[in-house]
Amino acid sequence: MKKKEKINLTRRVTVRLKPEEYQQLHSQCKQSTCRKFSEYARKILLQKPIVTKVRNQSADEFLAVALQLKNELSAVGNNYNQAVKKLHLLHDPRDLKDWVSRYENERLRLHKMADEIFVKMDQIYQLWLRG
Numbered sequence: 001m002k003k004k005e006k007i008n009l010t011r012r013v014t015v016r017l018k019p020e021e022y023q024q025l026h027s028q029c030k031q032s033t034c035r036k037f038s039e040y041a042r043k044i045l046l047q048k049p050i051v052t053k054v055r056n057q058s059a060d061e062f063l064a065v066a067l068q069l070k071n072e073l074s075a076v077g078n079n080y081n082q083a084v085k086k087l088h089l090l091h092d093p094r095d096l097k098d099w100v101s102r103y104e105n106e107r108l109r110l111h112k113m114a115d116e117i118f119v120k121m122d123q124i125y126q127l128w129l130r131g
Contacts, residue, residue, distance in 0.1 A: 013045070062124045069117055076110050 017025070025044075026037065033051045034040040043050050083103045090096050 062120070065120050069113065069120070073110075073113055073117075076106065076113060079106050080110065 025041070029037050029040040031052050032040055033053060034043065040050065042048075080103075083099070083106060087096075087099055090099060
C-alpha cells in the first residue's frame with residue numbers, strides 16, 4: 001500500500017468573526033466529520049462537500065446499554081472460567097459438592113444477564129420497527 005504524501009500547508013488566511021459567528025461555525029464543525037476546525041474552514045472556503053454526522057438516539061442508547069452488558073458478561077465469563085479451572089483441580093467428591101453449590105449463583109447470574117440482553121435487543125428492535 002502506497003503512503004499518502006504529506007502536503008505542507010504554508011499559506012495563511014486570517015478572517016475576523018464576531019464571537020457568535022465563531023461559535024456558530026465551531027458548533028457546525030463539531031457536527032461534521034472534520035477532525036480539525038482548519039479542515040472544516042478549508043472545505044467551506046473551497047466549496048467542498050462537508051459530511052455531517054447524524055445521531056440515532058435509539059442506537060446511542062443501545063450502544064450504552066450494550067457496552068455495560070458486555071462488561072458485565074465479560075466479568076461473569078471470567079468468573080466462570082476460573083470456576084471451571086478450579087473444578088478440574090478437584091479430586092475429593094466432597095469438594096465437588098461444595099463447588100457446585102458455590103457456583104450455582106454464577107450460573108444464575110449468567111442466565112439473568114442473557115435474559116437482560118434479549119429484553120434490550122427486543123426493545124431496540126421494536127423501536128426500529130416504529131421508526
